Amino acid sequence: MQLGQFLDKKHVILDIQKLERFDCLEEILERVATDGYLRNKMKALDELLEREQLASTAIGGGMAIPHVFTDEARRPLMIMARSKEGVAFESLDGKPVHVIFVAMAPRKDKDLFINILYHLVRFLKVKENFQDIMEAKDVDGVLKVVARAKDNLLSEKLKRLVKDEVHPYRVPGTGVSG
Numbered sequence: 001m002q003l004g005q006f007l008d009k010k011h012v013i014l015d016i017q018k019l020e021r022f023d024c025l026e027e028i029l030e031r032v033a034t035d036g037y038l039r040n041k042m043k044a045l046d047e048l049l050e051r052e053q054l055a056s057t058a059i060g061g062g063m064a065i066p067h068v069f070t071d072e073a074r075r076p077l078m079i080m081a082r083s084k085e086g087v088a089f090e091s092l093d094g095k096p097v098h099v100i101f102v103a104m105a106p107r108k109d110k111d112l113f114i115n116i117l118y119h120l121v122r123f124l125k126v127k128e129n130f131q132d133i134m135e136a137k138d139v140d141g142v143l144k145v146v147a148r149a150k151d152n153l154l155s156e157k158l159k160r161l162v163k164d165e166v167h168p169y170r171v172p173g174t175g176v177s178g
Helices: 021-031 041-054 109-122 127-135 139-147 157-164
Strands: 007-012 058-060 067-069 076-087 097-105
Touching: 007 139, 021 041, 021 076, 021 097, 041 067, 041 097, 067 109, 076 127, 076 139, 097 109, 097 127, 109 127, 127 139
Parallel strands: 007 076, 067 097
Antiparallel strands: 076 097
């Protein structure tokens, strides 16, 4: 499995309007269809906002990865949002955030979720990837950039878990389902 397999076309927003981090996160969850991914979108949003209050998830360089383990998630969910103006996210470097990847997962998928977050940070730290996401003209353009992440996300241990169908979700294009 690769990073791009966790980002669905309907989970990409190219024009976030809100300029403050909590308002921005609310807008993101309001605008995406999370059917099949979340039991209760509002409860999941509350948990995401609580997590964000602990410490900003901005990683510097114009990027943030708000994330949370939640019982409201049926399977891992990744949403990508872009703000041309920039969102005040209380980043350590003091710069506004332009690319936001929201990630949610059930607690039972902790190992896989941590692996996804690790590879997402590695991917975003490549300056060209960030620039290409910012310059993408449409959703398909963003998906092509994310598809460049060629790292294999699964360790041998996680491959066995997925093969044994411990994770009850389907990853598009992989044949992995539960």
